[in-house]
Amino acid sequence: MQTYSHAILTWAATAALPPATRIAAVVGAVLPDVPMIVAFVILKSRPDWSWQLFEEYYERPVLAVPTNLLHSWFVVSLLALAIWLWPHPIGLGLVLGLGGHAIVDTLTHVSDARPLLWPIAPWIVRGPVSYWEPQYGARWFFLFEHGLDLLALAFTGLQVWQRFFRA
Numbered sequence: 786m787q788t789y790s791h792a793i794l795t796w797a798a799t800a801a802l803p804p805a806t807r808i809a810a811v812v813g814a815v816l817p818d819v820p821m822i823v824a825f826v827i828l829k830s831r832p833d834w835s836w837q838l839f840e841e842y843y844e845r846p847v848l849a850v851p852t853n854l855l856h857s858w859f860v861v862s863l864l865a866l867a868i869w870l871w872p873h874p875i876g877l878g879l880v881l882g883l884g885g886h887a888i889v890d891t892l893t894h895v896s897d898a899r900p901l902l903w904p905i906a907p908w909i910v911r912g913p914v915s916y917w918e919p920q921y922g923a924r925w926f927f928l929f930e931h932g933l934d935l936l937a938l939a940f941t942g943l944q945v946w947q948r949f950f951r952a
């Protein structure tokens with residue numbers, strides 16, 4: 786799923802939680818894609834930029850290690866265990882955001898799926914649909930994803946309106 790969709794949907798899905806936990810959840814939902822976004826910006830500014838260059842870096846440890854780490858169900862489970870033992874509102878938000886991102890990405894990546902339990906096992910579970918590969922349903926998923934984004938934005942707008950104009 787697109788990084789902005791992770792942020793929009795997480796913000797809407799955590800409406801019942803305290804603000805600090807909610808903001809942390811959005812940070813957690815965006816964080817797994819930050820290494821890739823940073824790599825893209827750096828590589829795009831190079832004179833030899835090409836998508837092939839990006840794909841090459843996608844597999845290199847400098848990008849693959851932080852990306853795998855932040856998308857790993859194993860790592861998220863360890864963090865969830867830590868938050869269960871030592872509860873903290875911001876930690877809870879981060880774990881919710883990271884966990885939601887890991888689950889959604891597992892369902893929406895096919896040829897670029899990440900090792901589920903990295904680094905303890907190399908298993909790669911391919912999702913039923915890809916958010917970007919047309920041969921794996923990306924066209925209808927694009928509509929579904931952005932439809933959800935619009936619903937979530939409408940819900941957030943309604944909440945803001947109720948809070949500030951009907952108080």
Ligand SMILES: [Zn+2]
Nearest residue numbers: 817818856890
């Ligand atoms: Zn991701």
